[in-house]
Amino acid sequence: MGFYIRKSVKAGPFRFNLSKSGIGVSSGVPGFRLGRGPRGNYVHAGRHGAYYRKSLGGSGTRSGSGSGTRSGRRGTGRARARQGTPTTGGVPGPSLRDATGVEPLHLEPTGGGDLVDQMNEAAGRRAWFWPSVALFALVGLVTMPLGLLAWLVAIPACWWLWQRDRARRTAVVMYDVEDELDEWFDALVGNWAWLTGSERIWRVVAEGAVASPGQRKSRAGATDLVRREVARASLEGPRHLTSNVVVPTLAAGSSALYFLPDRVLVRDGKHYTDVAYEHLTSTAGTTTFIEQPGTVPSDARQTGSTWQHVNKDGSPDRRFSHNTRLAVVQYDQWRARSTHGLDWRVQVSRENAARAISQTLAQRPGPA
Template sequence: MSFNFRKSIKFGPGRLTFSKSGVSYSIGTKGARITTGPRGTYVTLGLHGLYYRQRITSTIKYRPPTVPGYDELTEPLLHTITSEAIDQLTDSDSKAFVEELNAKTNRISYFRWFCLFPATLFLICLFVYFSQDSYTEEKTTYFIAVDSLNKVNVRQNPNKNGNIIGSADNKQYYAIIDTLGKGWSKIKFGDTVGYIAKQYSRIDSIKTPIHTYARFETNKRDLISLSIIGAAFFIYIGIVFYKQDKQRLLVEIYYEIDDHIKEVYDKFLRNFTELLASQKVWQYLHAERTSDYKHHAGAGKLITRISIKRVSTNHKPAPFFRTNIPVPNIKLRNSDLYFFPERLIIKRDKQFAAIFYKHLRIDCADIIFIEDEPVASDAQVVDYTWRFLNKNGTPDRRFNNNRRLPKCLYSQYHINSGTGVNEIITTSKQGAFNEFAHIVKAIAKLQQYYAAH
């Protein structure tokens, strides 16, 4: 049996109440009172058994669960997670390299402008011209038209004494069967045949389209000839302009790799490949602090994320980029990250930036993420919560669609630099990018050592 205690005494203009939950004080008249106590301040209105109660303030503070790396005092309410403008990201050691890279990649392509586009225009013109109609095949049908203001007799035999089988009005038309030389025409009259005098009729005709032929059906030789000439011409100038583009736009980076460096770089590539083993990889776009924990499954921060478009162990930054090593690549929403042996190259549209690893950081952290999407098979579920929560963590039964949500242990990687690089990726597989981050850090320390000596 539970123990309850409640005692109320008059104290000044109101009443002081002692109970198991604490001390409260109320003031007012019958049917309208204000009460303040350990559970907050309430207004109570009503008479004769019907009451309305509304809480004004609450003294109970509900705190969100601790999120690793989340600083409530310094984190802005809403911010976009993205790097600075591309022209601000390059470090001082890479400026000359990036200037040459941007200068070459921003030149116009002769092959594209003087071969590919004209060839496309030529094909469109060829298609439009030979798709047009050349001529239409027609069938001519002859018939008898009555040409008399009065009714004309239609006879059974081709003479004036033949039996009359009917009459025809002016401008009536009949299918012609034969024209006789004695002044009569044989026609189809209803279900039978009859004869009508030529002096009261005339022969007329109508043309019916049978088939319309396009130019590519009637001028096949011209089409084949123009196609061969055009193909030969554009193949020739395409080869010429492609060779010129290769000379003008070619960017070459070749590395001399001895056995020791090769061992380190093989480990570099092997550790990057671990990222491919994660079933899901996301990019963070926006982060927003929230105090509405009740309606957001108890989360203290709302994250907008998207799946990363591409993770590749070898993808070149430009068509005329040549190197003797594989180049790992992560394609984000508006940027491409290329991890070279000594530096990170970032591509956005047609602009490049580069940062030596000594100026770059990849911060690793394990985070608890409340997942509302299907859980990846390699994700580790550490707990569960509810889409809508009560203060004590139990599900709010007022919501019919109150789903049970898993709390997943993910790995978060913050790629940042003092020049303005700021990208966050998350993996469903725990520690999928840890080893790669560690080897980048080791390369950074080596670069700092050589810079100091």
């Protein structure tokens, strides 16, 4: 198995164990646990080398939990675009149109199974831990000195509520991937370092063409304008999911993509949907972007320079005494789209990062 597989995961007071026989779940405190597994119910007690275990009868059922499905290979491509940052100059700017595709709320799940339903149900449940902490704190202050007793009672009660909230607000999925799918997902996790190691990542959320010569002259000669929001790559996974695999994650604002072995989870706020890999198209390329002085990431490649107010021949417009010199930078651009309306366009400061991720997604093995 790959280095990313764990045999046991926790969700609140529950521990889920993956074995060749199936999936088991147990709960308890150090030294005593009750559990249910593929071979039935059991009790386990003991510490420091002395243990007692007894079966309680009853046949176990094997859990069906998100085993990795396989889909067809996807092709890669390259896209180039000249993009500029909006600037001031007294000339009305072009209108920007949304570039984020269909909202996840209206994106129909295509990954199969009930994982999305479980995630949305878990995300929608109310957490009682913090309201309870506030209530106990208030009661303790009002009833001093008896409030000290209320605070002593609150410690185990709030701990139990915290564990209960974690369990109720978490969906558990255990993967048992192997062979080519195991190697592919292992490679995706490893290559995700191209993104986590990038100094800057952005998601393009709106774009518009600079149509008139007057607009281009006051906007450093840019032919297109975009609006971006800062994105972050990690291996954290969604907060409402507990799994035995690490999850490559790309988050921007209130939205995020989570790459699981069998699907891509899509989040917008507390709403989840998914996209099957056979419906996902990934392309990579480069794009040029005009940056303000001092904002160029250290791992990006600067290809030239221009001016805030520029003439048609590229020379600075001498009518402006304060005409800032700007950097022209080349970024990697990665675009993930689905046939159902998902559209994520990402700029990465690290060179070749987009190509590494896009090629890895394209190499996902198809059905046997």
